[in-house]
Amino acid sequence: MIKTLKHIKVSILFVLGVLLMACSNTPKTVSTTVTTERFKIEIPRDQQVSSNGINVNFKEYKLSQLESIRFIVSGTFGTSVLKPTEDSGLARVVIPSEISQIAGQLEWILMEHEHFLEKGDFRLMPTASLGTVENYLGPRSITASKRDNTMLVTVPTDSLDNMLPDDTAISMNHQFKGQTVKTPVKLKAGFGWKRIAAPLVTGRLSTGSTVGVISSKELVADVFPDIAQDFSINYERTHPFADGNELMSIKTSQIKDAQGNIMTDGTLVNFFIVDEKNNHWQTTSSTINGYAFAKILHPELPCTLSVNAVIKGMAESPKMTVDFKSIITEIPKAIFDNSTLKVGPLTSYLGQLVQDGVEVELQLNETSWILLTKDGYVSQELDSLKFPKGTYSLTVKTLGLESTYPITID
Amino acid sequence: MKKNKTLYRILIILGFIFINAAVVFGLSQVYAYLNTGADPASMLHLDLKRTTYYSPDVTWVSIENPGRPIDEANKRKIEQDYLDAWYVKNQAFETGNDQGIYDHFTDKARAKVRALINLNQAEQIKIKSTTLSHNITLDFYSDDGTVAILTDRNVAGVEKIYKNDAFILQRDFNNDYHIMLLLEDGFWRIRHFEKLSANEIRPSVTEIATIETTAIEGINYYPKDTPWDTFGENFDAAIIEQDFKIINDLKLNTIRVFVGYEDFGKASVAKAKLKKLQILLEKAEKANLKVMLTLFDFYGNYDIQDWTLTNKHLSAVVNSVKDYKALASWDIKNEPNLDFENRGEQRVVSWLSQTLKKLKQLDSIHPVTIGWSSPETALILEDEVDYVSYHFYKDLDGLSEAHNKIKKGTNKPIILQEMGLSTYHGLWNPLGSNEDDQAAYYAHFLEIQKRDSINYLSWTLFDFGEIPNSVAGFYPWRKHKQAYFGLIDFVGAKSKSYSIIKNR
Numbered sequence: 001m002i003k004t005l006k007h008i009k010v011s012i013l014f015v016l017g018v019l020l021m022a023c024s025n026t027p028k029t030v031s032t033t034v035t036t037e038r039f040k041i042e043i044p045r046d047q048q049v050s051s052n053g054i055n056v057n058f059k060e061y062k063l064s065q066l067e068s069i070r071f072i073v074s075g076t077f078g079t080s081v082l083k084p085t086e087d088s089g090l091a092r093v094v095i096p097s098e099i100s101q102i103a104g105q106l107e108w109i110l111m112e113h114e115h116f117l118e119k120g121d122f123r124l125m126p127t128a129s130l131g132t133v134e135n136y137l138g139p140r141s142i143t144a145s146k147r148d149n150t151m152l153v154t155v156p157t158d159s160l161d162n163m164l165p166d167d168t169a170i171s172m173n174h175q176f177k178g179q180t181v182k183t184p185v186k187l188k189a190g191f192g193w194k195r196i197a198a199p200l201v202t203g204r205l206s207t208g209s210t211v212g213v214i215s216s217k218e219l220v221a222d223v224f225p226d227i228a229q230d231f232s233i234n235y236e237r238t239h240p241f242a243d244g245n246e247l248m249s250i251k252t253s254q255i256k257d258a259q260g261n262i263m264t265d266g267t268l269v270n271f272f273i274v275d276e277k278n279n280h281w282q283t284t285s286s287t288i289n290g291y292a293f294a295k296i297l298h299p300e301l302p303c304t305l306s307v308n309a310v311i312k313g314m315a316e317s318p319k320m321t322v323d324f325k326s327i328i329t330e331i332p333k334a335i336f337d338n339s340t341l342k343v344g345p346l347t348s349y350l351g352q353l354v355q356d357g358v359e360v361e362l363q364l365n366e367t368s369w370i371l372l373t374k375d376g377y378v379s380q381e382l383d384s385l386k387f388p389k390g391t392y393s394l395t396v397k398t399l400g401l402e403s404t405y406p407i408t409i410d
Numbered sequence: 411m412k413k414n415k416t417l418y419r420i421l422i423i424l425g426f427i428f429i430n431a432a433v434v435f436g437l438s439q440v441y442a443y444l445n446t447g448a449d450p451a452s453m454l455h456l457d458l459k460r461t462t463y464y465s466p467d468v469t470w471v472s473i474e475n476p477g478r479p480i481d482e483a484n485k486r487k488i489e490q491d492y493l494d495a496w497y498v499k500n501q502a503f504e505t506g507n508d509q510g511i512y513d514h515f516t517d518k519a520r521a522k523v524r525a526l527i528n529l530n531q532a533e534q535i536k537i538k539s540t541t542l543s544h545n546i547t548l549d550f551y552s553d554d555g556t557v558a559i560l561t562d563r564n565v566a567g568v569e570k571i572y573k574n575d576a577f578i579l580q581r582d583f584n585n586d587y588h589i590m591l592l593l594e595d596g597f598w599r600i601r602h603f604e605k606l607s608a609n610e611i612r613p614s615v616t617e618i619a620t621i622e623t624t625a626i627e628g629i630n631y632y633p634k635d636t637p638w639d640t641f642g643e644n645f646d647a648a649i650i651e652q653d654f655k656i657i658n659d660l661k662l663n664t665i666r667v668f669v670g671y672e673d674f675g676k677a678s679v680a681k682a683k684l685k686k687l688q689i690l691l692e693k694a695e696k697a698n699l700k701v702m703l704t705l706f707d708f709y710g711n712y713d714i715q716d717w718t719l720t721n722k723h724l725s726a727v728v729n730s731v732k733d734y735k736a737l738a739s740w741d742i743k744n745e746p747n748l749d750f751e752n753r754g755e756q757r758v759v760s761w762l763s764q765t766l767k768k769l770k771q772l773d774s775i776h777p778v779t780i781g782w783s784s785p786e787t788a789l790i791l792e793d794e795v796d797y798v799s800y801h802f803y804k805d806l807d808g809l810s811e812a813h814n815k816i817k818k819g820t821n822k823p824i825i826l827q828e829m830g831l832s833t834y835h836g837l838w839n840p841l842g843s844n845e846d847d848q849a850a851y852y853a854h855f856l857e858i859q860k861r862d863s864i865n866y867l868s869w870t871l872f873d874f875g876e877i878p879n880s881v882a883g884f885y886p887w888r889k890h891k892q893a894y895f896g897l898i899d900f901v902g903a904k905s906k907s908y909s910i911i912k913n914r
Contacts, residue, residue, distance in 0.1 A: 072571060072579065076587075076605040077526050078503050081535050081573050098525040104605035111579065121608045136592070138554025151477070151553035155590065155602070161518050163590075163602050189549055189588060190602065191559060193477070 039069055039117055041093070041110060046123040049160050054100045056108075058084065058091040066091055070111045075124070076104035100124065103162035126162040133157075133170075133209050133216035140219075142205075144261050145226040148198040154209040154216065155191045163190030164211070174207040176223075199223055200259045225261035228315040233271075233307065235322055237298070242324035242400070243348060244300035245355050252309055252317065254290035262290035263311075269294075270310045275303045300358065301400040302326040327354065331396050331403050334362075336410075339384060343396055344377030354399075363395040364407075382409065462677045464497040466718045467543040467725075471563070477551045488558050488591065489546070491598035496541055500715065502527050503537040516592055516599045534574045538714045541567035542721060542764075556593040561586065564609060568764065570714060580760060584609040618822070619739075619777040619796045626825060626865035628664030628702070629657060634898075637874040638707075638881050640667060641674070641686040650690055653871065654697035656898070660912050664738060665694065666702040666827065666867050669727060671709035677719040679726035687727075691734040700738035702827075702867070703731070704781060707744055708880055712753050712761040720761070721768050728772040739776050741799065741827070742766060745783035747790070759790060766794050781827050785812035789819045801828035806854050810862055823865065829855065830869035833905070834894035838887035849906035856914050868911070872896040 040060040047054070056071070063086055071082040071093040084093045099106070107121040136153040152172055156164050168187040172194045173180060185192035196205065202223050209216045237248040250271060255263045269292035273281040285292040292309070299305070304323050310316040327348045334343045341362065346354045353376035360371050360378040364387070371378040387409055394407040468489055473480050480488075491514065498510030502523065511523050530537065543566045550559040563586045571578045586609065590602035633653060636644050657665060667690065674683045694701050705727060706720065731737060742765055749758050762780055769778055777796030782788045788800035798820050802809055809826075816824055831851040835842030843851070852868075859866055873896035882888040897908040 070573075070578065074569075074583070074608075075526075076603055077523050078499065078530075079537050079539075079569060079571060080526065080530055081533065081571060081578065083533075096529060098522075098529045102522055102604075105585070105608045106605075107583075107608045109579070109581070114578065136552065136557050138552060138556055140554075149553065153550075153552050153557050157602075161522075163588075163604060189559060189561070190590065190604075191550065193550065193552070195553070 039065075039110065039112060041071075041118065043120055044106075044108070044122045046125065048127045049101045049103050049124045049158070049162055050127075051097050051101045051160055053097050054095040056093045056095065058093075061091040063089070063091060065112075068112050070113075072109040072111065073099055074107040075099045076102050101160040101162075103158075103160075126158040126164055127160060129159040130164075130212055130214045131157045131159040131161060133211050133214050135207065135209055135216040135219050137207055137219035137221060139221070141222045141224055142198045143226045144198055144200050144202050144223050144257065144259055146198075146200070149195045150198070150205070150221045151193060151195050152207050152209070152219075153191060153193045154185070154211075156187070156209075156211040156214065166190075168211065170209055170211045172207075172209045174205060176205045177201065177203055196221075200261075202261045225263055226257035226259060228255050228263050228267065228311050229258055230315045231255045231309070231317050233309050233317040233320055235307070235320065237322075239349070240323065240325050241327045241349050242299045242302045243327050243355070244298055244358065246298045247295045248298060248322070250294045250296065250307055250309070250320075252287075252292045255287060255292070255311070255315065256290060263287050265289065267292075267311060270312065271296075272308055272310065274306045275299070277303075299324055325349075326400050328399055328401065331398060331401050333405070334394055334396060334407060336382075336407060340379050340381050341394075341407075342377060342379040344373070346373060346376050346398065358398065361395075361397040363397075365392050462719060462722075464493055464540075464715070464718055465677055465722050466493065466541050466567075467721070468493070469543070469545045471545050471547045473548045475548050475550050478553045478555060480548060480551050484551075484555060485548075488560075488598050492546075492560070492562075492589065492591065492600075493544075495600050499523060500539045500541075503530065503539060504715075506531040506536070513597050514599055516594065516601045519600050519603060536572040536575070537569055538572070539567060539569035540714045540717050541565050542718060542768075558591045558593075558598065560589045560591065561606070562589060568714065568717070568760075570760070577756060580756075582611045584611055619775060625863075626664050626700075626867070628662050628666065628700075628867040629660070629897075630828060630867055630870045631657070631665040631667055632870065632872070632874070634872040634874065634900075634902075637872070637876070638668070638670075638878050639673070640690070641669075641683050645686045645689075647689050647693060650693050651697070654693055654699060656871065657699060658697055660897075660908070661914075662699075662911075664700045664702060664867060666704060666741070668704045668707040668744065670707045671705075671720070671723060673708070674723065674727065677722040679723055679730075684727070684730045687731055688734065691731060691736045694736035695734070699736065701736045702739050702741055703737060704741040704744050706742060706765070709743070710749055710753070712749065712757045714757075714760075717761065717764060720765060724765060724768055725772055728769060732773040732776065737776060739797070740769060740773070740778045741781045742769065742778060744781045745801065746780060747783055747787040762791060763794060766791070779825065779827075783828075785816055788816050788824075792820050792822065795822065797823040797825060799825045799827040802826055803829065803831075806851065806858060809855070809864075810858050813862055813864055826864050826866040828869045829866060830895045832891045832894045833873075834890045836890065838890050842891070845905050845907075849910055852907040852910045856910070868897075870895050871898060873899045875900060 038060050039058060042057045042059050044054065044056050066084050066086060069084050071084060073080055073082060073095055080099060082093050082095065084091050103124050103126050105121055105123055108119060109116065110118040133154060133156040137150060139150055142148045142150050154170055154172055156170060158164060164187055166188055170185050170187060170192050171182050172185050172192060173182045174196050176199050183194050185194060199205065202225050205221045205223055207219050232253045233250055235248055235250045238246050252269060265288050267287045269285050269287060271283045271294045273296065283294045283296065285294045302324050304321055306319050306321050308317050308319045328346060332344060334341055343360060343362065346358065348354050354373055356374050358373040360373060362369050362371060362380060369380050371380060389410050391406050391408045393404060395402065395404040473485060495514035498514050502508045502511055506527060508524055508527055511520055515523055543564065545563045547561045548558065549561055564584055565587060566584045568580065568582050570580045586606040588604045588606050589600060591598040592601045632638060632640055633649050636642055669687065674680060691701060705724065742762060746758050746762060766778055779795050779797050779799040780791060782790065782800045785800045785802060788798050792798060798816060800816065802812065831843055831848045833843055833845050833848050835844055874893045877889040877892045882892040897911065898904050
């Protein structure tokens with residue numbers, strides 16, 4: 001029994017709480033006054049936009065109740081609510097310049113408090129005074145080919161930045177290498193456009209438009225050469241010997257597109273070089289005035305190189321072969337003197353000493369060394385403990401030659 | 411004495427535990443605070459994920475143009491930026507804050523929008539506005555893809571005009587616009603904008619869809635274990651089939667089912683949810699039951715900026731089930747009048763009205779109603795609904811009078827969409843009704859129902875275990891009351907009311 005009593009107490013408390021909450025929100029009443037006075041405006045007609053606002057006069061009104069009148073206007077960008085004003089006994093609504101200078105259909109509603117009185121709409125048209133001519137040109141870089149073109153779009157506006165009406169005459173002009181083309185175009189939906197076919201010669205194309213006495217800015221498009229045609233390569237060198245010292249230069253012919261336009265400076269040309277042992281090399285060069293040059297070092301060993309040049313994805317040259325001859329016919333016999341093994345002098349094609357740093361491989365029985373020449377010679381000191389007196393087999397390899405013979409160490 | 415000692419011990423130990431817990435909690439709070447801050451990933455300036463905030467119906471009437479043929483990706487980008495321009499402009503006119511105007515209008519156009527916003531700000535004018543449909547024609551797309559010229563016809567929308575925070579007028583509009591967009595900094599910005607014409611608003615032809623009101627006798631339905639979550643994780647076609655057999659046993663012919671707005675995925679409705687709804691409708695057809703589908707459950711925003719989203723939701727749901735035979739009628743919203751206080755009556759009613767219009771466009775066959783929570787509010791929008799619905803949980807003695815009062819106010823059919831009595835009596839309501847009271851309530855109700863031939867759906871088939879907070883709030887006395895409205899209790903025992911309804 002006590003338990004249930006407790007429960008009841010708790011419940012009552014809750015009920016009281018809920019009641020308190022419920023009572024805290026008193027309903028609000030809204031009262032509106034209705035007047036019977038008539039208000040009528042002079043219906044605005046279609047007219048030009050104006051930066052000074054537009055006056056809408058009342059035909060019927062009662063000044064004392066002007067406060068209750070609202071004039072709702074909805075133009076292109078949005079809606080606003082205007083209040084009528086009194087000017088020396090005359091009532092009018094002034095549509096402010098924020099709305100009156102924007103072309104488009106303007107809807108209006110006349111209300112008295114919440115009561116609808118009249119509504120309508122009229123058109124605001126662009127003014128006759130011209131403002132600017134905006135041009136848009138693109139693409140701004142085109143290729144000298146029949147496939148490509150650029151496009152000029154012209155959007156003239158009146159002095160209040162509204163688009164001009166249909167059929168306004170404009171002239172869309174372009175000039176290339178002294179030749180001027182003027183195209184008369186009539187505006188449609190506020191804009192005019194024309195396609196300009198790409199000239200077949202590289203250069204710079206300028207464009208501009210005029211409407212009456214107003215002109216646009218100049219916009220230019222660059223005409224670049226079309227894709228390269230296949231080209232040839234040749235080489236220049238001071239001698240045909242594989243001395244590992246001199247530079248050979250490979251040169252392309254002047255690279256042009258199908259119309260004979262010279263490739264833009266900086267076009268990358270890759271040179272691929274292969275020898276008969278299938279070793280690959282590669283070098284890159286960029287064109288100047290359509291030519292590309294690459295320098296490669298003469299090999300040390302006699303060989304035949306095969307070279308071709310490629311502009312990736314566009315053009316390539318045929319393969320060219322270059323032969324290199326050996327600079328010596330025979331390796332001088334080795335001398336063993338004062339515990340040092342010495343080979344030389346190695347001489348080149350004119351009998352001159354080979355340059356320092358030519359690779360020479362010596363093999364004494366199972367031991368081998370790779371040495372570099374200095375003043376035409378290579379030398380190797382031998383450890384008498386490792387190489388006791390006796391006769392050994394010596395192999396000398398250099399510049400593509402090889403000779404083996406016995407040598408006595410004493 | 412000894413007893414006191416034990417008591418002190420217990421108090422000291424408890425105090426010790428409590429102090430320790432407090433210290434640990436304090437330290438954890440400090441640690442958590444030190445770990446808050448910018449997400450390190452924000453350094454990367456990744457693209458923000460786009461959410462759906464504005465999605466009016468957009469139809470591309472034509473993309474044929476003398477310039478460059480447009481591809482799908484660019485078309486979508488233009489559409490998105492163009493709609494965003496509308497969105498930021500609508501927002502700016504509502505809030506007076508020109509955020510976003512910079513991104514969507516070029517220099518000169520920006521100045522025009524700002525001038526009008528400033529004018530309205532100075533005069534304390536606020537415009538809440540949205541567009542609901544666009545029909546875009548691509549007039550021109552330049553070869554380099556940086557100039558696009560559109561004509562957008564029959565831009566249908568609504569605006570509500572306020573001055574000094576007082577509502578003045580709500581008006582529909584239907585305008586044609588001419589738009590020139592430029593691609594600047596990766597945004598399609600409006601350069602020129604011109605209202606070509608203001609079209610007449612044709613009053614939507616509201617043919618009244620007829621409902622077969624020959625004795626609607628039904629029940630509000632949730633599965634026993636998943637109340638307010640019919641189409642959730644635990645959706646089971648077998649359970650639904652079984653429940654429908656029970657409803658058949660009760661000799662009822664209609665059920666009322668709820669589609670949650672968030673549950674179904676808001677503007678982008680989840681296919682899986684629709685599939686479950688379709689299964690339910692198939693099962694209902696097999697059981698020879700008609701379904702009254704209540705939409706937008708747990709939706710509570712109603713703001714004009716939300717309308718395009720609710721319309722998207724509506725289209726998805728309606729289009730996916732309108733051809734099902736079991737579908738009897740639509741109920742746009744359950745008890746929307748309960749939101750009058752929080753959201754304002756005007757805001758709620760204008761949402762209902764526009765949603766109703768949209769629903770009529772999508773499905774002109776099935777009748778539409780609104781599930782008002784009281785007979786007093788039942789006649790709101792009476793001229794727009796196809797039949798009038800209300801709920802009645804008060805003393806049955808007032809039912810007849812309330813019902814007849816509505817009858818006088820309308821020629822349309824009337825349905826008592828919810829009625830019932832909770833059998834909860836316990837801690838939170840010791841004086842509550844019991845099973846016998848409920849049985850007497852139903853017996854009394856059926857008497858009135860027969861006399862006044864009232865179409866009704868009772869609340870509800872089952873007693874429920876868990877009531878979500880979102881349904882009856884946090885307070886346990888409300889939750890407990892809500893749990894005991896069923897004709898069948900937790901364990902599955904049929905109450906006395908069950909047999910009264912069955913043998914009516």
